[in-house]
Amino acid sequence: MALSIESPGNATVSSPSQYLTFELGDEMFAVGTLNVREIIEYGPITSVPLLPPSIRGVINLRGAAVPVLDLGVRFRGERTVQTSRTCFVIIEVQASTLRKPVGIIVDAVSEVLEIAEQDIEPSLNFGTDVRADFLLGIGKLESGFVLLLDIGRVLSLEHVDALVNLESPQPSTA
Structure with a gap:
């Protein structure tokens, strides 16, 4: 099953884009609101063996198992x-033809902001722990x-493979 992330990427639009801002450590991050489904209270996480350390496990979201990524570890x-x-x-x-939920753990959600293209500078490779x-x-x-996070890049191939395996039914060995 192929898994891709829909993100604004290198879009060049003149109108402001909306971003959900959140805190992680001492830094403020944002993701495009088009990617955000909902914000829920922190709750129990069920561990799943053999996942990368930054994937903490799954949560129960209205009866569905949703994988959870810890951005602090990542x-x-x-x-x-x-x-x-x-x-x-x-x-x-986006996973094949279906949209699948993935949770990210954040310290606190702040607000939704509109940020115009002219107010976005290219990313720098210093002053932050984030690549x-x-x-x-x-x-x-x-x-x-x-x-401004590129969520598609944050979920690297290692994470994509692990998430696909969580979503795929395992064959029976009976």
Whole structure:
């Protein structure tokens, strides 16, 4: 099963795009709202053996098993510590002809912002623990900057393979 991520990529649009902003450690990140399905309270995660360390397991979302990616592990090698504001942001990815939900753990969700193209600078390779190729760019805000994630790159081939395996039924050996 092929899995791809729909993201704004290198789109060149003149109208502002909407981004959901969230905190992870001391940094502010954002993902395009077109990728966001919902935000839910942090809850129990069921571990699944043999997954990459940044995929913490699955959660039960209205009866469906949804894989959960810990961005703290992915970016800094450190598990995200649960607080009263920690939550799951459920994003949708394209898997073959179906859209599948994937959760990301964040320290806290902030707000939805509109950021115009002229307020987005190319990503830089310094000053952050996040690889520059994980970023669409850096959004300039009145209060500072926000790192715009390219969720397709954050979910690398290693993660795509693990997520596909979670979604695929395993053959019976009986």
